[in-house]
Amino acid sequence: MxxxxxxxxxxxxxxxxxxxSRLAGQSIVNLxxxxxxxxxxxxxxxxxxxxxxxxxVLTGFFTGAVLALNSSTTLQRFGSLSLLGxxxxxxxxxxxxxxxxxxxxxxRNSSGMASELGSMVVTEQIDAMRALGTDxxxxxxTPRVVSxxxxxxxxxxxxxxxxxxxxxxxxxxxxxxxSHQYWSTAWQILTFQDVFMGxxxxxxxxxxxxxxxxxxxxxxRGGTQGxxxxxTQAVVASSVFILLVDFFATKLLMxxxxxx
Amino acid sequence: xxxxxxxxEQRMPSQPDAAADIVVFENVSIAFDDNRVLDGISFRLxxxxxKAIFGVAGAGKSTILKLTLGLLKPDAGHIxxxxxxxxxxxxxxxxxxxxxxxxxxxxxALFDSLPVRxxxxxxxxxxxxxxxxxxxxxxxxxxxxxxxENTVDKLPSELxxxxxxxxxxxxxxxxxxxxxxxxxxxxxxxxxxxxxxxxLIVKQRDVYKTSSLLVTHRLQDAFIMATxxxxxxxxxxxxxxxxxxxxxxxAFLILRDGKVIFDGDAKELAQSKDEYIxxxxx
Numbered sequence: 001m002x003x004x005x006x007x008x009x010x011x012x013x014x015x016x017x018x019x020x021s022r023l024a025g026q027s028i029v030n031l032x033x034x035x036x037x038x039x040x041x042x043x044x045x046x047x048x049x050x051x052x053x054x055x056x057v058l059t060g061f062f063t064g065a066v067l068a069l070n071s072s073t074t075l076q077r078f079g080s081l082s083l084l085g086x087x088x089x090x091x092x093x094x095x096x097x098x099x100x101x102x103x104x105x106x107x108r109n110s111s112g113m114a115s116e117l118g119s120m121v122v123t124e125q126i127d128a129m130r131a132l133g134t135d136x137x138x139x140x141x142t143p144r145v146v147s148x149x150x151x152x153x154x155x156x157x158x159x160x161x162x163x164x165x166x167x168x169x170x171x172x173x174x175x176x177x178x179s180h181q182y183w184s185t186a187w188q189i190l191t192f193q194d195v196f197m198g199x200x201x202x203x204x205x206x207x208x209x210x211x212x213x214x215x216x217x218x219x220x221r222g223g224t225q226g227x228x229x230x231x232t233q234a235v236v237a238s239s240v241f242i243l244l245v246d247f248f249a250t251k252l253l254m255x256x257x258x259x260x
Numbered sequence: 261x262x263x264x265x266x267x268x269e270q271r272m273p274s275q276p277d278a279a280a281d282i283v284v285f286e287n288v289s290i291a292f293d294d295n296r297v298l299d300g301i302s303f304r305l306x307x308x309x310x311k312a313i314f315g316v317a318g319a320g321k322s323t324i325l326k327l328t329l330g331l332l333k334p335d336a337g338h339i340x341x342x343x344x345x346x347x348x349x350x351x352x353x354x355x356x357x358x359x360x361x362x363x364x365x366x367x368x369a370l371f372d373s374l375p376v377r378x379x380x381x382x383x384x385x386x387x388x389x390x391x392x393x394x395x396x397x398x399x400x401x402x403x404x405x406x407x408x409e410n411t412v413d414k415l416p417s418e419l420x421x422x423x424x425x426x427x428x429x430x431x432x433x434x435x436x437x438x439x440x441x442x443x444x445x446x447x448x449x450x451x452x453x454x455x456x457x458x459x460l461i462v463k464q465r466d467v468y469k470t471s472s473l474l475v476t477h478r479l480q481d482a483f484i485m486a487t488x489x490x491x492x493x494x495x496x497x498x499x500x501x502x503x504x505x506x507x508x509x510x511a512f513l514i515l516r517d518g519k520v521i522f523d524g525d526a527k528e529l530a531q532s533k534d535e536y537i538x539x540x541x542x
Binding site (some may be wrong): 035123124125127129132133134135155171209 | 277326329331351352354356358359363365366367370372373382383386388431489
């Protein structure tokens with residue numbers, strides 16, 4: 001492994017933060033500037049949203065199921081199995097739905113964006129696009145950011161619902177609970193704050209997934225090896241970033257809504 | 261071993277003449293990390309002329325093309341393209357300027373997810389206000405120029421290296437730009453395909469009078485261009501009549517160690533006394 005001086009490391013880090021911030025800011029600013037690439041946004045929405053549906057459905061369903069299964073033993077010990085619906089509902093909507101959907105989409109799409117854009121960089125397609133008078137930031141990055149934010153919001157709702165269905169299947173099929181009891185408690189416990197918290201997070205995570213994926217792709221260097229490296233870094237960075245932002249967003253929203 | 265490089269004396273006016281000079285480099289320097297690739301180079305590309313740029317690998321030939329397009333910014337100096345100083349322009353302003361310039365990249369740089377039609381039409385489709393019929397007509401014209409009309413629905417991966425290079429030329433010329441930049445258009449191609457590409461470049465030079473910068477390793481390609489013209493009637497490249505050398509707008513520029521060591525026509529190149537140049541053209 002190559003050793004670099006602390007000064008170089010600090011410079012590289014500052015440069016990375018600066019370049020990432022610039023890309024992230026530009027992706028938003030470009031929303032208000034012409035040309036806008038609606039066709040590209042739709043295409044990306046299809047790739048990101050519809051393409052991620054199977055993994056999101058499976059993840060959501062089995063997360064809800066396993067959450068119900070694990071919680072049931074503890075709840076049974078206190079004679080509170082009737083609260084299972086509440087537990088699955090709050091757990092999925094506030095936390096597990098957004099985070100796990102974010103992580104799954106990060107694994108699938110952040111890497112996809114990094115490898116696609118990285119390949120375009122190393123084969124000079126990005127330079128060719130600029131040479132042809134088209135801004136790659138507007139044509140390639142903004143549509144990916146918009147589509148990811150938009151689609152992750154709906155994917156999270158689907159994941160939440162599937163999680164509740166998974167929990168319900170375990171509650172009814174394995175634990176012998178009354179399905180009406182499960183669904184009514186799951187529904188009644190949810191407050192506006194829970195739903196709001198669960199739906200703000202995918203907006204933040206979608207932005208992280210797309211901007212981190214695009215950033216590592218567009219800054220890929222060093223041929224196919226560089227593209228591979230960018231892909232790995234994109235998944236790792238976006239996943240870690242999602243978990244970090246999740247903590248701070250939860251803390252902030254809890255403070256705003258007066259949770260203790 | 262050749263003698264160390266001596267930069268040629270530059271006779272650059274204080275202000276470039278935008279009408280006569282399409283591209284002007286003034287004391288341009290650029291370094292990548294600690295490697296100074298171009299060290300205060302100056303040259304000009306007069307209107308209608310094709311200038312072939314030579315130099316060993318890493319001499320900065322492709323860098324000159326990227327600087328001309330504003331894809332790279334120099335560390336020092338000024339670059340005037342069609343009268344505008346690209347070193348002082350914003351990225352948005354550069355996008356406008358680049359619409360007047362066509363570039364053929366070293367490895368073609370075709371968009372691999374788009375069929376040939378969309379690659380060639382890319383610039384027209386981006387402009388947005390051109391009717392579909394018109395786009396189709398111009399794509400066919402551009403592909404017919406490079407004799408590849410039958411590839412319109414193919415993906416770049418289905419084409420040979422030479423065909424990809426020709427599609428890249430079609431993409432570059434579809435809007436009839438004022439300047440064309442060719443980055444090693446014949447690199448890695450067989451002699452027959454190379455001659456086809458050179459014929460297309462000569463056709464563009466002699467029929468459309470487009471000014472161009474041509475980066476190449478192959479001296480023979482540039483000499484063919486300097487000794488041939490495009491016969492419109494016969495629709496092919498023909499040798500210049502004896503004694504007519506120098507009649508075509510063709511110049512040579514040789515780089516060495518970041519400096520321009522030669523800038524002149526084929527006749528001056530052949531008469532050069534510089535040991536390195538003589539060795540280079542031998």
